[in-house]
Amino acid sequence: DAKTTQPTSMDCAEGRAANLPCNHSTISGNEYVYWYRQIHSQGPQYIIHGLKNNETNEMASLIITEDRKSSTLILPHATLRDTAVYYCIVTEAAGNKLTFGGGTRVLVKP
Amino acid sequence: GAVVSQHPSWVICKSGTSVKIECRSLDFQATTMFWYRQFPKQSLMLMATSNEGSKATYEQGVEKDKFLINHASLTLSTLTVTSAHPEDSSFYICSAPDPSGSPFFGPGTRLTVL
Numbered sequence: 441d442a443k444t445t446q447p448t449s450m451d452c453a454e455g456r457a458a459n460l461p462c463n464h465s466t467i468s469g470n471e472y473v474y475w476y477r478q479i480h481s482q483g484p485q486y487i488i489h490g491l492k493n494n495e496t497n498e499m500a501s502l503i504i505t506e507d508r509k510s511s512t513l514i515l516p517h518a519t520l521r522d523t524a525v526y527y528c529i530v531t532e533a534a535g536n537k538l539t540f541g542g543g544t545r546v547l548v549k550p
Numbered sequence: 551g552a553v554v555s556q557h558p559s560w561v562i563c564k565s566g567t568s569v570k571i572e573c574r575s576l577d578f579q580a581t582t583m584f585w586y587r588q589f590p591k592q593s594l595m596l597m598a599t600s601n602e603g604s605k606a607t608y609e610q611g612v613e614k615d616k617f618l619i620n621h622a623s624l625t626l627s628t629l630t631v632t633s634a635h636p637e638d639s640s641f642y643i644c645s646a647p648d649p650s651g652s653p654f655f656g657p658g659t660r661l662t663v664l
Contacts, residue, residue: 474652481658481660482657482658483554483643483657483658484643484645486652486653486654537584537596538594538596538645538653539596540586540594540595541593542593
């Protein structure tokens, strides 16, 4: 079973920030938080990952709470092309297999 | 990021035939690759772990004799669906961890069995 809980779906306005929450209350000390997104009929696309500290890259920011039991993926300026299913996954390092939950279906509206 | 390719991107075959799907890490080597399957409107389900130079490890409920995996080199893993049937129609996706350990996914292969 997936170790994360995400809302089933959410809408956001084009040009606005999209904040995607994820709960992972049973995360262990050596597990990372990974975020991927999947656009229809494509393979999942890596977005970002982190262990304890907040992370930022050209795609998004990842905010991890101090107790590591939850995190938020932030898309700073959502575009229509960001419409996708977003998956939050916890896994140990070094390329372990991933267990996918249901993800959050994000619809960016004009 | 790291690039993983799959070939073919889609395939249609007759029931009873075998289909081979290739997964390649283009700019890095991977001793381990993973094969997933995704049915319509469902999430990805891990099928097996492909290990370079040794036997693959299959998840519970996945028939190893039906889904043959060969990881012959550090950049190539193949999944062969033997004696395919319509219920094997699905989206097959592979992943490989880049040198830092982060998994990157291929674009997927759509298999349709008539």
